[in-house]
Amino acid sequence: MNPKRALIRSALAGVIAAGLGQLASAHDGEPAAGKEKCYGIAKAGQNDCGTATHACAGLAKKDNAPDEWKYVPKGTCAKLGGKLKPPGGK
Amino acid sequence: MSGAEALARLQAEFAAALVAEGDAGFASRLAGEPSLALRRLAIYRRAVEANRRGALRSAYPVVARLVGEAFFGEAARRFARDCPPDDADLNRFGGGFPAFLAAYPHASELPWLGDVARLEWAWHEALMAADSPGLDYAALARVGEAAQPRVRFRFHAAVRLVRSSWPVLAIWEANQPGRDGTPDREEGADDVLVWREDERVRAALLAPPEADFVARLMEGASLEEAAADGWDFSAALGHLAAGGMLAGFSAGTPAAS
Structure with missing residues (x-):
């Protein structure tokens, strides 16, 4: 058997053993401990017909016409600015 | 009328x-x-x-x-x-x-803004995706040794892989509530695996060989096709399975090759 096939066999055996074991024990500990970031985020439903936003949005005196200042990114990107680099300084 | x-x-x-x-x-x-x-x-x-x-x-x-x-x-x-x-x-x-x-x-x-947005959309889709069935381990155990290299996995509908030339996960984390927007690192080419587990969206940074392996599996490659020579993918496959990211498999013959 070539090495890749041997690896496939052992990797699948590991997955199967862990999977069947997980079913048997019903609860598994923290998966892949410490490796991933986990966030629980609740989101509100959105639909295109309701007044999901409060009525004031529609009652605003002016349309949201473009202005020059709306094209300038503010917010927290100033903190990263030009500091971020892809690897190799591309 | x-x-x-x-x-x-x-x-x-x-x-x-x-x-x-x-x-x-x-x-x-x-x-x-x-x-x-x-x-x-x-x-x-x-x-x-x-x-x-x-x-x-x-x-x-x-x-x-x-x-x-x-x-x-x-x-x-x-x-x-x-x-x-x-x-x-x-x-x-x-x-x-x-x-x-x-x-x-x-x-x-x-230049990284579009990639940060891709990560956010992956997150959003992972949250909204339908539930998928779990992997049938007993059926997987019945796959004969000769057919094992041809196993192709179906992924849970919530799984996404976002590959970027920028440290997108660091940027994303730095802009969660309570953080001041300063990333922990300024360099990186983040390959981020996003999935849902226990009703929560999770994200993990993958090393390049693992990201390549997962990407190929997600494209429908068989285990033999997805595995790079000389790289042990056992842990990577185990991570996918433990996270409930594998929803099914087929072990049929490959398309004419």
Whole structure:
């Protein structure tokens, strides 16, 4: 058997053993401990017909016409600015 | 024209007038003083715009924080105008926003912005995706040794892999509530696996060989095709299985090769 096939066999055996074991024990500990970031985020439903936003949005005196200042990114990107680099300084 | 047809036509014209630029001629068909009618129509127009902006704001909170509300609002307005939603469920609106941002001239100094948005959309989709069945381990155990290399996995509907030339996960984390927006690292080419487990969305940074392996499996490659020579993928496969990311498999013969 070539090495890749041997690896496939052992990797699948590991997955199967862990999977069947997980079913048997019903609860598994923290998966892949410490490796991933986990966030629980609740989101509100959105639909295109309701007044999901409060009525004031529609009652605003002016349309949201473009202005020059709306094209300038503010917010927290100033903190990263030009500091971020892809690897190799591309 | 029947009454129902006339009503359907009137409604379609009203819907078109809500997203049209300028008067669009619809106000003249409304009862009352024309200038007043236009102002009344504008209330509906702004409500539609606000709903769509709100949907994007909900899916892209990190982008909004990165660029600020004014910039975000204008980008959202233009995107909604160019790519209006095709589904009344606005949770499905905004899949094209990352590409829009990547090409948005006013964001050209933020070359990573489109990739951050891709990560946010992956997160959003992972949250909204339907549940998938779990892997049938007993059936997998019955696959004969000769057929094992041909095993192809089906992934849970919530699994996404976002590959970027930028440290997108670091940027994303730095812009979660309670953080000040300064990333822990300034360099990186983040390959981020996103999935849902125990009703929560999770993300993990993958090393390049693992990302290549997962990407190939997600494209439908068999284990033999996905595995790089000389690299032990056992842990990577174990991670996918333990996270509930594998929803099924086939072990049929490959397409003519």
